[in-house]
Amino acid sequence: MKKTATYSQENPVIRFFSSVHLAIFLLIALAVTSIIGTIIPQGQSQQFYLDNFGPTMSKLTKILHLNDTYHSWWYLSLLALFSTNLIVCTLKRLPFTLKLFKKDNLAVSSDYLTRMPYKRIWRVKDGVLDNELMQKLLSTFQKKAGSFQKKPNVDGGTLFLVEKGKWSYWGLYGVHLSILIIFLGAVFGSFYGFKGRIMLMEGETTDHAVRFDTAAPIPLGFSIRCDHFFVSFYDNGAPKEFRSDLTILEKGKEVLHKAILVNDPLEYKGVTFYQASYQAIPEVTIRVASSTGIQRSFIIPAFQKVSWPESSMTLALLKYIPNIHGVPAARIWIGDGTGQGHALWVLQGRTEKYTRGDTTYELSLVSASERYMTGLQVKKDPGVWIVWLGCTALILGFAIVFWVPHRRSWLWVGPKDGETQVILSGQTNKNKIHFEKDFRELEDSINSVLGNQ
């Protein structure tokens, strides 16, 4: 970095906030403190920390919010300080960059050119450099180096300049500002967006999701239905595909169908639905034959009670095992409507007896099937585009910082030390190896024009 005159009267606050020392300190501080949240499990209850880390650490965890390190007041303060550092530093550098950018590289003397890292001087015999040779010289210069600017009367001669990539000084601004843009996008998204989930049985419709953080319901403004869920497996048992067929409904009318996969979500009105999980929900058909001669079949889905008012009986499925000794089995709870009840295992192909009062019931498992419930992650993040913009700026800025050099090639032709001289010189601020190669080529072409004068 160009060391500029440090003004002793410079505001100490500005000096503090713009210093690279502070940037280094903050980068190291962020690197070190970020480790904490990868070692201490995040998002656990206070009791968890007490049990696992003891009372002192548990207290510390509470004070420093180590259960949510990356959103704790001190971590966010570090990030805020870092942003301030970047902003002040950028603003302070702006005038210097502008000066560099506006600098007139034609305002140089011929002596200056001879002090450049890459240079070559030809001494031409008087009268040899006539108009024709001059034209040839310039067209070679243009062909090899690019189109040039011209300035007459420089130390009695004429100066030509090819300048490229002057704008590349702004690349670093792209890099530094992009960090701020990304922060901005993250903050914007956290204020105006939400993250939640929806669990939907096949065939079910809902018009709201449940927030992750507060578990509060969030109205979607439309409805979503799960038509089907499919899961498939490879031969080795690893999952191959999870798929939900979804339908969006507006005021009861179907407006959109889409099958979503794990890497292929559905987006509608700024809300995105991701395939996150699934559950297989069993459903059994039970036949109950009572000793009074009545016989009925019930379909009992998990999590639901089915009642048979005539016998003041409620049935529920407590547990389902697809395979015990080769047959499915269900643990059925039989209630009498007052909260009292009895649980028993029913295996397919066998009947189980249950007696209440003087009536005996025979239960048998007719069939069992599984229905799927799909787990969707739901997100709205209006800030994500700002984040992507920042990421793009970061990468473009980097590519410029890394690959685009500011190159200058000068050619001066004029009388010097009692003879006619041609001075070629060049300078670059990065990738010197490549520049040197190009410079040598340019030098050789000019040399062949001037014919080793």
Added chain:
Amino acid sequence: MNLSSSYLLSLTTFIYLGAAALYMIHWIFRVRQVGVLATVVTVGGFLVQTAGIILRWTESYRLGYGHAPLSNLYESLVFFSWVTILVYLVIEWRVKRRVIGAFATPFASLAMAYASFSPKVADSIEPLIPALQSNWLLAHVITCFLGYASFAVACGLGIMYLVKMKGAHHDEKPESVIGSLPRLKVLDDLMHQTIIFGFLWLSVGIITGAVWANQAWGTYWSWDPKETWSLITWFIYATALHARFVRGWAGQRIAWLSIIGFLSVIFTYFGVNFLLSGLHSYGSG
């Protein structure tokens, strides 16, 4: 015998070990011909490894679930070693200093040796689970490993820098072991270039990871341990980049940062899989 990818890749391990040994001999005994031989062997190993990777790719298609060989720890180690050699060869070609090979090729051979011989690393070709079925997987893994490989080379350069510095006082003759290392200024420059290059690719790697996470899970950043450690690594290299703008922070500290940074890369890569838990834990195994 059928030529299989695992055969070619285990062969690569030995070729790279041989190349590393040759580079060492070239450095310590300063025999030019050995250096040329080392380069030839490295290029040969690189070609064998490239063939191995392509073959493994076609084998996965023959198994019926074709995908690029970048989906588990074994494949990523192989790829890491491949890119490390590539980055090194480019540097050797541009800078024309074979001594650097003695500090760079060992990383590639160690990675291959670990991939081939550790019982913790399974080399079977597995189908892709749903979370990995994305083109972003390719972009993410390739860019991350370009970064990691550059950092491995930068770490080698950092070690060279420290060796040169420690020995510089009593061993300046150009034909001595220390003297044959490039000058500190050259090493510092190379280290800086390599770190910027790696930093660029690590940044692209983190960003493609974020895009992918956003597409698969709906959050571009969830502070999962692997993500966080890649950010920690990123902070360390950002420190190294800025260190040269602080007076008094000469090459020595940047050399140390380059070594610490690479340790952080290794932890991001293995430590997180084996010691911490998170979304990325499928990468182990």
